Amino acid sequence: QQQVKQSPQSLIVQKGGISIINCAYENTAFDYFPWYQQFPGKGPALLIAIRPDVSEKKEGRFTISFNKSAKQFSLHIMDSQPGDSATYFCAASFYNQGGKLIFGQGTELSVKP
Amino acid sequence: GAVVSQHPSWVICKSGTSVKIECRSLDFQATTMFWYRQFPKQSLMLMATSNEGSKATYEQGVEKDKFLINHASLTLSTLTVTSAHPEDSSFYICSARGLSGNSYNEQFFGPGTRLTVL
Numbered sequence: 001q002q003q004v005k006q007s008p009q010s011l012i013v014q015k016g017g018i019s020i021i022n023c024a025y026e027n028t029a030f031d032y033f034p035w036y037q038q039f040p041g042k043g044p045a046l047l048i049a050i051r052p053d054v055s056e057k058k059e060g061r062f063t064i065s066f067n068k069s070a071k072q073f074s075l076h077i078m079d080s081q082p083g084d085s086a087t088y089f090c091a092a093s094f095y096n097q098g099g100k101l102i103f104g105q106g107t108e109l110s111v112k113p
Numbered sequence: 114g115a116v117v118s119q120h121p122s123w124v125i126c127k128s129g130t131s132v133k134i135e136c137r138s139l140d141f142q143a144t145t146m147f148w149y150r151q152f153p154k155q156s157l158m159l160m161a162t163s164n165e166g167s168k169a170t171y172e173q174g175v176e177k178d179k180f181l182i183n184h185a186s187l188t189l190s191t192l193t194v195t196s197a198h199p200e201d202s203s204f205y206i207c208s209a210r211g212l213s214g215n216s217y218n219e220q221f222f223g224p225g226t227r228l229t230v231l
Contacts (some may be wrong), residue, residue, distance in 0.1 A: 001175060034219070041225070042224055043223050046219065046222075089157070099220065101144065101159070101208075107156075
C-alpha cells in the first residue's frame with residue numbers, strides 16, 4: 001500500500017527529445033509528490049513537486065502531470081539535454097506521517113548528443 | 114535555497130570499529146531529519162526519522178542498536194554505525210525538513226557519505 005512503482009528502469013533519449021518517466025501509487029492518503037534528480041555520488045536534489053489538487057505543474061523544461069483517478073503521475077523533460085543525464089526518482093509522502101518519503105525505484109536517463 | 118551538509122563525505126574504516134556521520138542544516142532549522150541508505154544502482158531506503166530532542170523512529174528491519182541516531186539540536190543530527198562490518202558499506206544520505214510554511218513536506222538532502230568497511 002505504501003509502494004511507489006516507477007518505470008522505465010532506464011531510458012535513452014536523443015538530445016532535444018522528450019523524456020517521460022512514470023510513477024504509480026496505491027495509497028490515496030499521499031498528499032505530496034516530488035521528483036528528485038541524482039547525479040552519481042551526490043545526494044538527490046528536488047526538481048519539481050505537486051499536490052493532488054493540481055493536475056499539472058510546469059517549471060522550465062520540467063512538467064509533472066498528475067492523474068488522481070488513475071493514481072499515476074509522470075515527469076516530462078522537454079528538450080532533453082546531455083546535462084540531464086542522471087537518475088530520477090519519484091516519491092510520495094503524507095503529512096500525517098511526518099513527511100516521510102516513499103521513493104520509486106529510480107530511472108537512469110541517458111541523453112545522447 | 115536550503116542547504117544541508119554532511120561530514121565526512123567519505124570514510125574508510127576497519128571492521129568492528131564505529132563511524133559517526135554528521136548532518137547539518139546550514140541556513141534553516143530542521144525539526145525533522147531523515148537518514149537513508151542507498152546501495153549502488155538502487156533507490157533510497159529510509160532508515161529512520163529523527164525529531165529534535167526525541168528518540169528516533171526506525172523503519173522495520175533497521176537495527177536501532179547498530180545505527181544510533183542523535184538529533185541534539187535543530188541544525189544537527191548524527192548517525193553512528195556501531196561495530197561496522199563490510200555489509201554496512203553503503204552511501205548514507207540525510208535530509209532535513211524545516212518548520213512549517215512554504216516548504217510543505219519538502220525535504221532538503223545532503224550530499225551523502227560514502228562508507229567503506231574493510
